[in-house]
Every structure is written in C-alpha cells, then in structure tokens.
Amino acid sequence: MFTDLALGALGHPRDLPTALELAARHGFGGVDPDVGHLRGLRSRTQVQELADDLTSRGLRWGIGGLPVSLTAAPAVFAEQLAALPQVAEILAAAGVGAVGTWVKPMDDALTYRRNWRLHVGRLALVAGVLDDAGIRLGLEYVGPKTFWSTERFPFVHTLAELRELIADAGAGNVGVILDTYHWYTAGETPADLRALTASDIISVDLNDARDDRERDEQQDQDRRLPGTTGVIDLSGFVDVLVELGYDGPVKAEPFLSTLAERPVDDVLAEVSDLLDRALAPAQELSRS
Incomplete structure (x- = not known):
C-alpha cells in the first residue's frame, strides 16, 4: 500500500504539478491524477513530461475521476461516453491505471430495479471503453443513512450490493x-471485507467519524481525519487489507471544512503522519 494525496478532498486544491511537488515534500507515495489537467495538455510530449516528473519524484498515480456521470440525462451520457476514448488514451499515455466514481445511493424517480438496470447497462459501456485502454474503473458505495434516505427510492449503499452490481x-x-466512513456507516465489519480479494480493490480512503453522533446520524460531508476520534475500527480495517495483500493507493478524504483554514503544509504534514501511522502494520510486514 502507498499513501496517496488528493488535495481537493483536504480543502486545498492545486494544479497537478504543484500537487506532485507537495506530495514529494511531505512523504506521500502517490498523487491522484487530475483528469481535467491531463485533458488540457496540448501534446503527448507534455503528457510524458508530467509522467516523468511523477516518476522522478518517486511517486505513483492514485485514481483519477471518471469524466462520465452514470446518472446523467441520456443525451449528456452519450456525449460524455463518446468523448471517453480520447480521454482514456491520454490517461493511458500518462501511465494512469484507474479512474473512479461514486454510485448515487438514491433516486426520486427510479425504483431500485429500474436504477439497477440503468447502472448495469451504462457500466458495461463505460468499462468497455476503459478496458480498451488498459484502465480499471473503481466504484464507491455511499453509506450514510442521512444521505441515501433523502430521496424516494434508496439504491446501492452497501458493499454487498455494490459487488452484485459489478458482477x-x-x-x-x-x-x-473502499472507504472506512462508508464501511462504518453501512454497519459493516472486517468480515465483510474478507469476501474481497486484493484485485477487487481499486483504491482505499481512510476517514474517521464524529464522536458526538450515532452511526445513523453521521453526515456524508462531515467526516474526520483517520484515527483522530477512534469511532471507526481503523486497525481492523487495515489489518484485513494487509491479509488480502492489497498494494494500491490509500488516501484521506475527510471533507473537513476547517482544513481549508490552515496552511497547506501544516495540513499535509498532519495527514501524511496519520496515514503512515494507520498503515504501520503493512509497512512492518513489507520489512519482514
């Protein structure tokens, strides 16, 4: 496993070259690629130069954002899908191996079954384009009840459901x-994770939850940095990742508004340290 930097999730968005510099300065092992930045590069030479900068700093790519909305209106989805082969080609040229998106866990108009059929069909189309470029697609389920219960028809919001959708x-x-926050708010345990293999996991987010709310009261956009409240069983989660042999990116995605008020170097120093502590079991195993 390697620690991964996603600056936007920490309230400090920067351009991609700056993100590479900050990640190296603070001891991260990787950076999430900014798909928009890569699409804006004018030549393959610029793409290669950016990839070379990543490598020269001893960094790896994390996971980029999928530039296609699975729930968009049909015309919008068709337009985004048509543009995807060119984007996938650029990502592949930069050495990016994975992109991801979240599954909206509710809908006001579509019943569970109709929404299921929509996602299955669209996922097959998107995954086919990405596969042609050698790129994997990661899907994230969203666990907080305060979110998936806000529209008429709940949809996928647990690991078991997501695995069935992928199948x-x-x-x-x-x-x-995988995200510890969604794992916790979905009421899941290490046993649920053991149903996975390392190859099933595209990326991992480590977060904690507020200690003044019950599980079903937690809000999706109000999380805490990993290991800071002890509400979530972080060690149990990471132990299973070690058992499975997962070796991909691990980042913090707390959506904690107060982080934006602090100097970026202070935030990154803290986050890097917290992630290193959380992944200590994996690091010990790799040294043994």
Whole structure:
C-alpha cells in the first residue's frame, strides 16, 4: 500500500504539478491524477513530461475521476461516453491505471430495479471503453443513512450490493473503492471485507467519524481525519487489507471544512503522519 494525496478532498486544491511537488515534500507515495489537467495538455510530449516528473519524484498515480456521470440525462451520457476514448488514451499515455466514481445511493424517480438496470447497462459501456485502454474503473458505495434516505427510492449503499452490481455489469476491469466512513456507516465489519480479494480493490480512503453522533446520524460531508476520534475500527480495517495483500493507493478524504483554514503544509504534514501511522502494520510486514 502507498499513501496517496488528493488535495481537493483536504480543502486545498492545486494544479497537478504543484500537487506532485507537495506530495514529494511531505512523504506521500502517490498523487491522484487530475483528469481535467491531463485533458488540457496540448501534446503527448507534455503528457510524458508530467509522467516523468511523477516518476522522478518517486511517486505513483492514485485514481483519477471518471469524466462520465452514470446518472446523467441520456443525451449528456452519450456525449460524455463518446468523448471517453480520447480521454482514456491520454490517461493511458500518462501511465494512469484507474479512474473512479461514486454510485448515487438514491433516486426520486427510479425504483431500485429500474436504477439497477440503468447502472448495469451504462457500466458495461463505460468499462468497455476503459478496458480498451488498459484502465480499471473503481466504484464507491455511499453509506450514510442521512444521505441515501433523502430521496424516494434508496439504491446501492452497501458493499454487498455494490459487488452484485459489478458482477451483473460483467466487466472484468471494474472493482471497488473502499472507504472506512462508508464501511462504518453501512454497519459493516472486517468480515465483510474478507469476501474481497486484493484485485477487487481499486483504491482505499481512510476517514474517521464524529464522536458526538450515532452511526445513523453521521453526515456524508462531515467526516474526520483517520484515527483522530477512534469511532471507526481503523486497525481492523487495515489489518484485513494487509491479509488480502492489497498494494494500491490509500488516501484521506475527510471533507473537513476547517482544513481549508490552515496552511497547506501544516495540513499535509498532519495527514501524511496519520496515514503512515494507520498503515504501520503493512509497512512492518513489507520489512519482514
């Protein structure tokens, strides 16, 4: 496993070259690629130069954002899908191996089954384009009840449901983005994670939860940095990742508004240290 930097999730968005510099300065092992930045580069030479900068700093790519909305209106989805082959080609040229998106866990108009069919069909199309470029697709389920219960028809919001959705889509390059926050708010345990293999996992987010709210009161956009409240069983979660042999990116995504008020170097120093502490079991194993 390697620690991964996603600056936007920490309230300090920067351009990609700056993100590479900050990640190296603070001891991260990787950086999430900014798909928009890569799309804006004018030549393959610039793409290669950015990839070379990443490598020269001893960094790896994390996971980029999928530039296609799975729930967009049909015309919008068709337009985004048509543009995807060119984007995938650029990402592949930069050495990016994975992109990801979240599954909206509710809908006001579509019943569970109709929404399921929509996602299965669209996932198959998107995954096919990405597979042609050698890119994997990660899907993240969203666990907080305060979120998935806000529209008429709840949808996928647990790991078990997400695994079934991926299986129905029938694409071998689709896997799971795991987040301790969604794992906790979905009422899941280490046993649920043991149903996975390392190859099923595309990326991992480590977060904690507020200690003044019950599980079903937690808000999706109000999390805490990993290991700072002890509400979530972080060690149990990481221990399973070690058992499975997962070796991909691990980042913090707390959406904690107060982080934006602090100097970026202070925030990154703290986050890097917290992630290193959380991944200590994996680091010890790699040294043994």
